[in-house]
Amino acid sequence: MTQAATVRHLPTMAAHYSPAVLPVKTHVTACPPALFAAVSEELFRPLSDHYPALYWSILAALYERKFESVALELPRREAVEIAEDVLRESPEWAERREALVAGTDAPDAAASADSFASEDTVLRRTAGRLVSRLERSGWFYFEYYKGIGEVLNFRPHPARIMGALMSAARDEQPPLPGFAHGVALLLQPESVAAKPGLAIAGVKRQTMEFSRELKILHGSIRESTERLTAREITAAGILEEALDRYEDRVRRNYHQLKTRDNFYRWRLDIVSRLDQLEGDDWVIEEAARWYAEQARVAPDAGRERVLEDLESIRQQIDSLPRVLREIDERNQRFTGIALRRLTYLLKNDARTEAHLQGIIELLVRREVDGLDVPLYRCELLGDSFLYRPRRRRAPVAPQPVAARPPVDETAVRTAFAKRIADPYSRARLEAYVQALLDGRESVATSDLRVGSDADYVRLIHVVGLAGRAAFVFAPDACPQGCAGGCDACRVDAGQYVLPAGHLSLAPPKP
Known part of the structure; x- marks a missing residue:
């Protein structure tokens, strides 16, 4: 198929391969493609006639000779010889010879002549009629070549069809x-x-x-x-x-x-x-x-x-x-x-399991309406027998759903707000410094006593925010004259160490 023909038939391919199992919108052509506008209406008739296996064997042998060998030309004489070999080996020729000879569209004169001809001649003439029947059906045609004579050529579409049929006959599964x-x-x-x-x-x-x-x-x-x-x-x-x-x-x-x-x-x-x-x-x-x-x-x-x-x-x-x-x-x-x-x-032996399996299969396949199986009471089971009868479970009694105690939504919101509030916000730190001063102008860090890690972390935030809030921190001069960082620049506040200095309110802005 040419490239142009490929593109021309793309919408048709979409109609054939659209996924019918899914509820999606698929493109469907207004009318299906006309198959018999491209191939003969008689193409498949020999394969559905009285001798489909024979016609198929001849087609397969001709296809192998034409497309699976190195030779390019297949003369008519050789094509008839191939059909003759297929016919000779076919069971139809041995079992239904007379019906086959009379049922290949032979003219009356040829049929009467066959009755007096030799076996090889009848075989050759019958093979020639089978080849002619396939030619008239549209599988192939004969073209005259100078110096060779009539040469068999498969038509394009039937050749592709034969390729697919040969693959199916050989049970081939092409790689994905x-x-x-x-x-x-x-x-x-x-x-x-x-x-x-x-x-x-x-x-x-x-x-x-x-x-x-x-x-x-x-x-x-x-x-x-x-x-x-x-x-x-x-x-x-x-x-x-x-x-x-x-x-x-x-x-x-x-x-x-x-x-x-x-x-x-x-x-x-x-x-x-x-x-x-x-x-x-x-x-x-x-x-x-x-x-x-x-x-x-x-x-x-x-x-x-x-x-x-x-x-x-x-x-x-x-x-x-x-x-x-x-x-x-x-x-x-x-x-x-x-x-x-x-x-x-x-495991299909004489055990009870195998017999029961066979009985079940017969009943499922509906091959018997019923089975008359005698049943006997089993009284020979001892204490060591592993079977135990099923015990009926006690039904589940309904249980009342426990009522939830009332909840104070206001208290819950307040507690949650306190838990998620930032303890080191500017407003909280300013209020904390105001409480430390308690009306005084300043307070020295040496006078502070830190009781927990939370208090110590809060003082760290206070020193870091000093100068940018409503309070300032003024470090004391080092008695040793260092630039800061020595032990003399620090004071003890309980079990923690703080920088020496004073906290005071920031002067008002002019």
Whole structure:
């Protein structure tokens, strides 16, 4: 598919992969895309005919020869020989030869001629008719090459369909694409600045592919769980499913989701970059111009598609956490079922536990309406038997709710206000100095007696605030003539030491 075609079908992809499990607004096209406008209406008819396995085997052999070998040309003669080999080895040719020869749209003359031809000739003619039937259905066509003759070429869309069918037939689980890292790279400022439209289209394509693969992974876990609960499964089958198939189909991609491609490591960056893109007018205009050029539409239509793609990307990213959570839950459920089922099968012997388990399974599967099981009174249990009957618990009696004593709200507020009030505020310190002076002009620190650490800390605040409040502190001259700091400059106040000096009220300002 060309780049222009890719962009042209982006809204259609959003309609197919929109998360139906979430109550979000999704973009849905007015009408679904017309599949049979691109491929023939007869394309799938041979695979739903009387011989689907035979037609599929021929298509698969031709596809492998055309696309999985080094040769470029596949002449008609070689294509018929491939179909002849497939037909010879098929069980239909051995079991339903006459019906197959008569049911391949053979003309009456050819059918009558086949009745007199040899076995190899009938086989070759039948193979040629099968190839012609697939050609008329639209899977491939024959083109004339000079010097070679007619050469088989698959049509583009059927070739891609065959690739997907071959992958399904081989039970292949492709590795999960590196979505988070790839999207983060596409949303880098330098990538967006170079080609805004190409970056947005690439982000949407990777987001859709990642969402699709996650939902496929979600379904793969469910299928593996269903196979574990099949009645005919054995212990060996459980080990094969849990260790081999589950490893290839689920556990490898699940491990990648939890390690190097962890979505939650990149989610915040991706959402932040989307917010920046939606608010950047230059990016929107450049992307709209690129969309319009690729899809050959008007600039307004290109801008509308850009906004639709950004909205679709955001919706998909918002839906991913729920899908990832469901995958985690189903993976845990699968592990638990595998362990319990394996334990049951390994212990499935003649003990009573195994018989009861089998009876329960029969009743649950509704394979029997009821079981006539004779019950006998057990009278041989001694004192050492570990079973103890259940004891009925005494019902809980209602208890009255204790009434709370009345509270003096005023007293509570007052006490709380005192507790949170600043004890060293300017007003409190000024009131404290006024109380120390008690009408005197000054008071010496040698006359003070400090009774606690709180009083000592308060005096420290008083000395520090002196000169900036309504009081001052004048240090006494040192008798030893030092600049201050010696023992002669300090006085004892109980068990504390204070600087020698006098506290007095500050003179009034002129």
